[in-house]
Amino acid sequence: MSVLGPLALHHAGIETKLASPKQRAIFAALLLSSGRKLSTGKLVEALWGDDPPRTASETVRTHVYLLRKALKTTGISLLRTPDRAYALSVDDDVVDLEEFRQCVARAQAERVSGHPKKAASLYDAGLRLWRGEPLAGIPGPFADSRRRSLAESRLAAHSALLRCRMALGAHQEVAADLFELTAENPLDEGLRELLMTCLYRSNRQADALAVFRETRELLREQLGVEPSPGLCLTQQRILDRDETLLWPEENEAAPSAEGPATRPARTGFSPPQPAQLPKAPVVTGRVGTISRLVGAVREGVAVLVLEGMPGVGKTTLALHCAHRLAPGFPDGQLFLDLGGPGSSGPPMSVMEALKRLLISVGVPAAALPAEADERASLFRSLLAGRRYLVLLENARDTEQIRMLLPGAASSVVLVTSRVRATGLVVTHNVRRIMLAEFTSAEARAFLAERLAGRGRPAVRPVLDAIADHCGRLPLALAVVAAQAGDGTERPLAAVARGLDDTHGSLDAFRIGRDAATDLRGAFAGSYEALSGRAAQLFRLFAGFRGIEVTLADVAGRLGMSFVRTDAVVQELKEASLLAEGTPGRYRMHPLLCDYAAELAGRERRSPRDRGRSTGRAERCR
Template sequence: MGDAFDTATGKVAGGDGGRPDGGDRAESAPPADADARTAQDSGPSRTRRSPSPAPAQLPHDLPLFTGRQAELDDLLPPPTGAGQLAETVLISAIGGMAGVGKTVLAVHWAHQVADRFPDGQLYVNLRGFDPSGAIMEPGDAVRGFLDALGVPPERVPHGLDAQAALYRSVLAGRRFLVLLDNARDTDQVRPLLPGTPGCLTIVTSRNELSGLVAAHGARSLTLRSTPSRQRAFLVRRLGAERIAAEPGAADEITRLCAGLPLALACVAARAAVHPGFPLEAVAAELREAHGRLDAFTRSDTSADVGTVFSWSSRAVPAEAARLFRLLALHPGPDFSVPAAAALAGLPVRRVRPLLAELSGVHLVNESAPGRYAFHDLLRAHAAERSILPTRAPERSRLACAG
């Protein structure tokens, strides 16, 4: 008969409480059935369960990471002494549009602070915005974490609530870093949050996760595209000598990539695998495709800008997706709610929640109260998905709406 797992404490009954599988029990009182097992356990064939290693699940850090120092300074929690627990449950939500570098920043930050969480680091890709459309169920993520924490499958209770309670119990009083990547919404994240101080949870999502901020006190950071910082990115990827030889072409490449790290990474990769190509030739390809995403097309869907954008536009309701396509017709740098309503041929009261859907997943940005704007490459994506030739009436209504 195996030891019972105490779901209230996250410990094996009779164990030292240090690990959920029992670990070293030299200082523990023997279990009630110890005498019955003495004979069979004392022979040479006795096998001991090896203690589970502390989970260290973080993906590898990007060796060429550059920039985002201001964001890192804002994110880093104050250091605590050895064995000292933080006074609050720390949750940070990193949001932003597709391709802006949320996961890269989160992983880099997690590696920087991992030594403050000696009990382990847990990671899961929740597939909230994924080409397969197979969003991970919270229960699958919880069970994966329990397995990584050494909880035997037969001791995992049935039902998400009970499993989440066991997960919180195992983490209680210990120092873990938990990275929840690519979350769809707050409901998917909530069962995976530690319940007591001492742990740091990092969540990335294209969704604003306002529920996580409101109900759980998460610190929110929205990443923006950073055109002014991208020269350093190219220097790290292509070398200072190559950039110094064609500074004008390098500046044009960063401008045409509109400060989006994923777009710039695609272009830098092309230049890197063709070291004999002049940067001016690479910039010319971008100029020729300006207003389209042709220059950023890649066979790897995770690095193809248009495909990555499409995972966001597929995540919103059909009426909001239609509005997103139509907004590409707007000629100005930003637009008002009445202008969007005129373009879509809908009442303002119906358009407001649709714009909230789009801004919630960062397909448009609410640049000021009641005014919205596109990132340049998202505008190109919307235009490619729109039915522009049939929308002349909307252009006329838009001019009147302002």
């Protein structure tokens, strides 16, 4: 089965043709969705985007029926799930895209191990699978998006192949290929930097510098920007007749018996292979969310933001998925805590974040650019054509995230944030995944795994009672489970009664002075970042515990207009402190309401504290 060119289906040597373009589009969407089921609505979106015709759903159902008939002789099943969605039953190893990915992964492993000749052979085998433009002739926004993503993957593999050939000394042949590639991708500075290096190694210094001048004029004319720091550094090394530029960089291939036996010390960047992910945590439940996140990465999504309220388990889930995905990113895994709301330290500046990321990928501290945009450009240049997994923990806002994103889709970024990244969906086409509290079944399984046994039977009603007291919030459940399992071996019914006795207080959800297990402290980090009006509304929700309210309810209690009230409500939503269950109706998590009640009580008791709290919130606005 082929998607690396015009769509083609072969079974037992016989080709099955899908006559209708829309049938091909539906088949491609299902095939490239990593086994996920797609609803009729999702297929409508794949074919027409945001502007479907009135009869779109009926048209999709008709084409699905005809597609199912066409696939009967191919060994491929088009299944309809109980919730009226569709999925393909097909083995990955019969799809040329999966074969290409396996070739690239094996090539990257050989490249990292210092075997450029073997790596080049594998890259070449993968690239030979391509038969032209991927998904050629298939209409719709989904196909357009995947075409761009697949083209980037092909270019990254071609670039890596040329680096391996350069490591083997084939500079003149590589230069000819690079001239052709740069003509097809004139604004790709990574390719032009590679071409300059290749020409310099071919004793064509004047031609290499001419490439730099041409690139600078092109960037100024078309984008109004200067060349990237990486390109400028290569130009300066050529002007300085830097001999180390004549030898393969470690990002082309590590030293091996296939390359030179010795080489002089270098002054250029020497990318390490970072493995910075903290220890993989134990995850209970979240099966559907994990499948969505891992599936999105495998289908080519380059940036995913995991959002949710404090204590909902974003970090645990992100780390679990990052460790699961790590083998597919042989160039390394980067981890950075950005110090957003709830962190123990101050927020990390973009300059400091870029400094740490650049040093992690081999840039000497003395070579760091002085400006944030220059550091961001250098970071994008160094990650281009390489496969890194970057986990950015606890982002403060979308602007902080935006500056830390690689430019190429070869690397993947996972972000956790309490602040919603809606703006990045517009500017960078990121995938947002909202994380809610556990379902009843997940909370019960979580508690049973940690509390049952050793003479304490897992009685379902008791587990449900404990889970309800914890609002099914993972951090609260984990704290209670840790306290109940500290060696006292209290019966689970006693654990539930203890929570019932402290109902309305967050004292039960902390372990000593450990900030990482203090639910009140986790909530405080988000509250203290609110504006004065939003902080006032947050405290007001103490009276709305367990119920949904409308904008009219809130406006009446605040004594403000609908417009101003809506702006304040949206601020709480953006901070993941308020959920909109159904359109126009809002709900706050019960434990957040308990925290709001504590704050409201404190406000009533101490007018001086009220002024100080409001002032702090205003300063954070």
